[in-house]
Amino acid sequence: MRGFTLPAWNRDDYQSPQADTYLRQIAATGARWVTFTPTWYQDKLTDSAMHTTEETASDDSLRHIISLAHSAGLKVMLKPHVDLVKGQDRAEIRPDDPDAWFTAYDQVITHYAQLAAANGVEQFSVGTELAGLSGDLDHWRQVIADVRSHFRGTLTYAANYDEYRRIPFWQELDLIGIDAYWPLGEKATTDVGRLREAWQPIAAQLADFSARQQRKILFTEAGYVSQRGAxxxxxSWTVSKRNGDAEQAAAYEALLAAFDGKPWWAGVCWWMWDDWPDAGETPKKLAYTPHGKPAEQVVRHWWASH
Structure with a gap:
C-alpha cells in the first residue's frame, strides 16, 4: 500500500472544491491509495454511545470523494474514527457500560461497511486506536462478523504502536494494522542512517510478530510534523515551534528505506496529505503534511520512480 490519509474535520470537507485537487496531487506522488476518516464523537470517556457532530463527514460527501478517488486512479480505505469532543485520547475510552457501547459502535461501523461496499471501497478498518476496548475479544469478533456480512474487501484494525501486541483478534482480520508512531530518538536529527538504525530492532520485532500471526503488517498511519524534534x-502535533522540514524528510526516507521490500510489510498510509482551507489548527509549515516540502520529494523518489 502506497497511500496518504485525507482526514475530514467538517461535514462537507469531502465535497469541497479542493477535494479533486488534493486527490490528483496525491496520485501524482506515486501513491496508489487514499484513506478517508469519518469521525464520530463522545462527550466523555465513560459514555456508552457516540454521536455525529458538524465535524463528522456526511455520507453524501463520502460517496462523492470515494468516486473522485477512483476517478483519479486511487484505491480507497475507509477508516472510521471515534474521538472525544474535548480532545482527550481515544485510547482512554472506557465506557461504563461496554455492552451498550459495543451495540452502538456495531451500528456505526456496519453503517460504514455498507457504504463502503456500495461504493466499491477496497479496504476497511474496523477500528482505530481503541486501546481501552481492544482486548474484548468476544465483542470484537461480533463486530468483525457483522462487518464481513456487508463488506467483502480487505479488513484491518489500526492499532497504536504500543497496542498491537495486545490485540486478541488479528486472526479474524486480513491485515495487521499499526499506527507507526514509534519515537526514533531522544534528540532531533536529520541523520537518515541513525534513523534507519533506530528502526532495526522494531522491524525485527514486527517480522517475528507477522510470522507468528501469519498476517502481513500495514502501517495504517505513519507521519511526522515539520517541527524540530518530530x-x-x-x-504529537506540538513538538516545537521551530521548522523541521529536513527532519521530516529524513524520517520519511528512513522509514521507506527500512521497510521497503520486506516480504511481511504491506506498506504505509502517511498521515496526512493536506488540511482543508481554514481547518488546520497547526500552520501548514509546521503540520504533518509533506505537501510542498522536501518530504514530498522523498515520497516521489520512492513511489513515482519504482
Missing amino acids: ITEPY
Whole structure:
C-alpha cells in the first residue's frame, strides 16, 4: 500500500472544491491509495454511545470523494474514527457500560461497511486506536462478523504502536494494522542512517510478530510534523515551534528505506496529505503534511520512480 490519509474535520470537507485537487496531487506522488476518516464523537470517556457532530463527514460527501478517488486512479480505505469532543485520547475510552457501547459502535461501523461496499471501497478498518476496548475479544469478533456480512474487501484494525501486541483478534482480520508512531530518538536529527538504525530492532520485532500471526503488517498511519524534534514524538502535533522540514524528510526516507521490500510489510498510509482551507489548527509549515516540502520529494523518489 502506497497511500496518504485525507482526514475530514467538517461535514462537507469531502465535497469541497479542493477535494479533486488534493486527490490528483496525491496520485501524482506515486501513491496508489487514499484513506478517508469519518469521525464520530463522545462527550466523555465513560459514555456508552457516540454521536455525529458538524465535524463528522456526511455520507453524501463520502460517496462523492470515494468516486473522485477512483476517478483519479486511487484505491480507497475507509477508516472510521471515534474521538472525544474535548480532545482527550481515544485510547482512554472506557465506557461504563461496554455492552451498550459495543451495540452502538456495531451500528456505526456496519453503517460504514455498507457504504463502503456500495461504493466499491477496497479496504476497511474496523477500528482505530481503541486501546481501552481492544482486548474484548468476544465483542470484537461480533463486530468483525457483522462487518464481513456487508463488506467483502480487505479488513484491518489500526492499532497504536504500543497496542498491537495486545490485540486478541488479528486472526479474524486480513491485515495487521499499526499506527507507526514509534519515537526514533531522544534528540532531533536529520541523520537518515541513525534513523534507519533506530528502526532495526522494531522491524525485527514486527517480522517475528507477522510470522507468528501469519498476517502481513500495514502501517495504517505513519507521519511526522515539520517541527524540530518530530522524531522524538511522532504522535504529537506540538513538538516545537521551530521548522523541521529536513527532519521530516529524513524520517520519511528512513522509514521507506527500512521497510521497503520486506516480504511481511504491506506498506504505509502517511498521515496526512493536506488540511482543508481554514481547518488546520497547526500552520501548514509546521503540520504533518509533506505537501510542498522536501518530504514530498522523498515520497516521489520512492513511489513515482519504482
